[in-house]
Amino acid sequence: MSFVTRGFGGRRPGGDRPLPPGQYLTEDFPVLSFGPTPQVDTAGWELTVRTESGADHRWDWAELQAMEAQDVTVDIHCVTRWSKQDTRWRGVPVDAFLEEVETAADFVVAHSYGGYTTNLPLDDLLDGRAWVAFAYEDEPLAPVHGGPVRLLVPHLYFWKSAKWLRGLTLHLEDEPGFWEQNGYHLYGDPWSEQRYS
Numbered sequence: 001m002s003f004v005t006r007g008f009g010g011r012r013p014g015g016d017r018p019l020p021p022g023q024y025l026t027e028d029f030p031v032l033s034f035g036p037t038p039q040v041d042t043a044g045w046e047l048t049v050r051t052e053s054g055a056d057h058r059w060d061w062a063e064l065q066a067m068e069a070q071d072v073t074v075d076i077h078c079v080t081r082w083s084k085q086d087t088r089w090r091g092v093p094v095d096a097f098l099e100e101v102e103t104a105a106d107f108v109v110a111h112s113y114g115g116y117t118t119n120l121p122l123d124d125l126l127d128g129r130a131w132v133a134f135a136y137e138d139e140p141l142a143p144v145h146g147g148p149v150r151l152l153v154p155h156l157y158f159w160k161s162a163k164w165l166r167g168l169t170l171h172l173e174d175e176p177g178f179w180e181q182n183g184y185h186l187y188g189d190p191w192s193e194q195r196y197s
């Protein structure tokens with residue numbers, strides 16, 4: 001019997017898929033954080049979904065672990081032009097956190113431990129397009145990459161995937177987050193190069 005080592009799970013590095021315009025492929029996993037890595041332990045971790053009328057819905061670590069998680073393999077695209085293909089995560093679809101929530105809001109601001117924020121249309125977090133992710137490549141998510149829990153929204157530039165996620169607030173109007181107040185695009189579609197506004 002003979003074995004052929006192909007690596008990359010049989011996929012050619014470089015992929016057979018195109019990258020969004022202006023992006024290059026990287027094999028390593030750069031860390032991009034504004035500010036220090038907050039120390040968040042799972043024992044004290046909570047996720048709060050707050051509606052536009054101020055009603056809070058909370059989940060702790062045990063509750064998160066009891067939810068139905070998915071394994072997802074996705075490509076990620078940073079506005080600083082690196083893309084990484086076939087990244088493998090485990091997380092709970094954001095849909096699950098909004099099922100019981102009554103809202104008329106169309107927009108969300110994701111809040112992080114440490115103070116980072118980023119805004120998204122609510123629809124972009126639904127229909128299995130975004131996850132509350134807690135594992136990466138079969139390991140607990142490393143603190144530098146947002147552990148214990150980050151948002152994963154791979155169809156938008158990666159600054160929308162808030163690390164150290166602690167809350168989602170619902171809003172009737174689009175409220176720019178940290179980078180969006182500093183010139184980044186309000187929406188951030190990598191396929192139409194919505195980098196800056």
Ligand SMILES: Nc1nc2c(c(=O)[nH]1)N[C@H]1C(S)=C(S)[C@@H](COP(=O)(O)O)O[C@H]1N2
Nearest residue numbers: 030031032033034078112116145159162163
């Ligand atoms: N809380 C928080 N989330 C964040 C950031 C940050 O500085 N703080 N940086 C964003 C940016 S610009 C990118 S490209 C990705 C980087 O994630 P990584 O460090 O796991 O590669 O996280 C995003 N989420």
Ligand SMILES: [Mo]
Nearest residue numbers: 032078079159
């Ligand atoms: Mo980024």
